Amino acid sequence: MQKNKKGAEKIISVYWFAILFIVAGAMVYMVSSFYGKPYDVREIEAGLLTNKIAECLSVEGYINENWGNLNTDNFLDQCGLDFNTEEIYSWNDDQYYIEVNISEKIISVGNTNLKGSCFLQGKNAPPCLESSLYAIDLQDNNYKINILSIVRKTEKNV
Numbered sequence: 186m187q188k189n190k191k192g193a194e195k196i197i198s199v200y201w202f203a204i205l206f207i208v209a210g211a212m213v214y215m216v217s218s219f220y221g222k223p224y225d226v227r228e229i230e231a232g233l234l235t236n237k238i239a240e241c242l243s244v245e246g247y248i249n250e251n252w253g254n255l256n257t258d259n260f261l262d263q264c265g266l267d268f269n270t271e272e273i274y275s276w277n278d279d280q281y282y283i284e285v286n287i288s289e290k291i292i293s294v295g296n297t298n299l300k301g302s303c304f305l306q307g308k309n310a311p312p313c314l315e316s317s318l319y320a321i322d323l324q325d326n327n328y329k330i331n332i333l334s335i336v337r338k339t340e341k342n343v
Contacts, residue, residue: 228312231334248320286331
C-alpha cells in the first residue's frame with residue numbers, strides 16, 4: 186500500500202505544476218493585454234474640452250455677459266484653458282483646435298490644420314466633436330452656440 190501513496194503523490198505533483206503553469210500563463214496574458222497598448226481617450230478629452238467651453242459661455246442657460254468681449258486672443262485665458270500641457274512631447278498648442286460660433290461671431294483657437302482632417306477615417310484621424318447649445322441673455326435674446334473640438338495627440342494615444 187505504501188507504494189501506491191508515492192505513485193499517487195507523483196501524479197498529483199504533475200497536475201499541480203500543470204495548474205500552476207496555466208494560472209501563470211493566464212495572468213501574463215491578462216496583464217499584457219491590459220497594459221500592452223494605450224487607450225485612445227482623445228474623444229473623451231474632446232468632450233471634456235467642449236463641456237469646459239460650454240460652462241465658460243453659458244451658466245444655467247444664460248449666456249455669459251462678457252461673451253462679446255471674447256476673441257481669439259483672450260479666449261483661453263477667459264475660459265481657464267491651457268493647450269500647453271504636454272511638455273514631455275515638446276508640443277505647443279498644435280494638438281488642439283476649438284471653434285466657437287455665437288451669433289455669426291467665430292472664435293477659433295489652436296491648430297487650424299486639424300479642421301480639415303475631421304472627415305478622415307482611420308486610426309490616426311483625430312476625433313472631431315461638434316456640439317450645439319442654446320442660451321439666452323438677460324433681455325431674453327436667444328443665442329445658438331456651436332462648438333467644434335478636435336484633439337490630435339496621435340503620438341500619445343494611438
